[in-house]
Amino acid sequence: MLTKRKIGDFVRIKHGFPFLGEHFTDEGKYIVLTPGNFFEAGGFKHTPGKEKYYDAAFPEEYLCSEGDLIVAMTQQAEGLLGSTAIVPESGTFLHNQRIGLISWDETLSEKMYIYYLFMTDLVRQQIRRTASGSKVKHTSPERIYDVAVWIPDDIKIQKRISRTLENIDHKISLNKAINAELENTAKLLYDYWFIQFEFPDENGKPYRSSGGPMEYNTQLKREIPKGWDVRTLGRVLKEIESGKRPVGGALQSGIPSIGAENIESLGVHDFRKEKYISQDFFSNMRKGVVKSGDVLLYKDGAYSGKASMALDGFPHQNCAVNEHVFILRTNNDLPSQFFLYLFLKRPENYNKLNAIASSKAAQPGLNQDQLNSVNVPIPPRELILLFDRTISPMMHKIASCANQSKYLNVLRDFLLPLLMNGQVTVPMAEVEQAPVATAEQSETTS
Incomplete structure (x- = not known):
């Protein structure tokens, strides 16, 4: 059963730290996350050679951990606003003010379901409509909280949905690594x-x-x-x-x-x-x-x-x-x-x-x-x-793996709205038998 909720009913978003540009360097230990670290469709994007490092002191709470769920709140490129990503490692990336760190009520939702929920047109369109700014669009936690969605009451169903999508992304990631x-x-x-x-x-x-x-x-x-x-x-x-x-x-x-x-x-x-x-x-x-x-x-x-x-x-x-x-x-x-x-x-x-x-x-x-x-x-x-x-x-x-990933990207994008709105369901047994997937490895540009 799907229930209509506001994202703010089960999600909280924390603003990042205003890191000072005068302390940005071309090399170092800590990389400042920017909207450039997101793919428009969702997923973490490494930017070798373009990273901004930080060489001054900062509050420890703004050092990201592996598995953190983050969201882009500034549209650095078309379609980027509201993109989500999973931080790939601990002790490297800094949570900057243009990025939101997502937490959630575990009795109402789960991380990977939220990750994919933010990829849907339903969520992205509402975020874009309420964004401020003429050239560079911005959103805020409060505007995102007001986004209306329909989600399953049963956390197990949410996990089945996210696990299905994760497994597709895992295969795409595996093909990319191969x-x-x-x-x-x-x-x-x-x-x-x-x-x-x-x-x-x-x-x-x-x-x-x-x-x-x-x-x-x-x-x-x-x-x-x-x-x-x-x-x-x-x-x-x-x-x-x-x-x-x-x-x-x-x-x-x-x-x-x-x-x-x-x-x-x-x-x-x-x-x-x-x-x-x-x-x-x-x-x-x-x-x-x-x-x-x-x-x-x-x-x-x-x-x-x-x-x-x-x-x-x-x-x-x-x-x-x-x-x-x-x-x-x-x-x-x-x-x-x-x-x-x-x-x-x-x-x-x-x-x-x-x-x-x-x-x-x-x-x-x-x-x-x-x-x-x-x-x-x-x-x-x-x-x-x-x-x-x-x-x-x-x-x-290489060509064979790339063709397979192209098909899997299309499949995932086709299934995403159908799974989210309940038109397609996944039997529990099928998900339990599927291989464990790591969506944080996924980069959705194929």
Whole structure:
């Protein structure tokens, strides 16, 4: 049975501490939480390289503990207001004044049910409607207390609902961890073979440490294995394409049109920023249609040079790129899209492309001539093909996990309102047999 209540009937929200900006530093022990630590859809967001540390004294009560439930009370980005997250560890994160720390009446509700309750449109819309501020929206504990919701009287039912959603999020989190490990392994193998030059020689032993001959290359200004070639990207790319969007801009539905804002890496894609073109426009595109195995390169903007890859229907079975993304396809001189992708993912190569893009215009951007001029060390064809065969299972597994997580995100978002409003129920036995999940590990951007 569902009962109508105000959130204030079973929740209390504590304001954070006004940490002084003069004591913010770029490194330290304590990280000040901000709305940037929330995903819009919910979940804790780590921000490596963007953290604000605090080097002054503060009241101990504002040092967060693992498992704390927090809510964003300032809309730093569209849709962020009212997002909830679980603090992932103790003794690191500081509860700042733009964040609310949630406590609850354990006789009326439970933590993870509240976590997911705040993800529903019913709650988010009421929070947005009562927010103050014209450009940057703010809410307060009192405004949140006034939000009306329907919740089960039985705590066991609340736990069954939250456990069902947690298990989906747990699998998404597990897939993300698997993919991170697989990509890291692929990068390490690329480094071992083509940076340290310890690829297997004709006897199956590491080339360089087994005395394989090296020679100095004047273009790269370093030694490379004897017999290797150095070519420009222009000589090893069969196709460099960009797409476009129609006059009047992107649509809200249709065929996905990938822009620079979507580019992350293989198996990672920001679906929240997706834009679309019509089926007719897509059907008439001569260039810019994405194929499985395409390397996608961010060509215009602050992160010019960032690379991703489309593979096995991820991020979409049918999609295109806009004019701010290059599609790169290699020719027979470099018979591996995976080699190209991992070459571009090397930090020094990203930095080189980003520096080229930023060197002339006020708005960073890469053109084809600049891209074509970048030097690439080219191993013998047989070695490239061996490397491709070796890492291919890893790369396809990444795509498989990413596709599964994409489906699970859709499933969770479909089930969330139905479970919360009682249209769908979960038998107790099914939840009791499900694996234990940790929603604090969940990051809902897939």
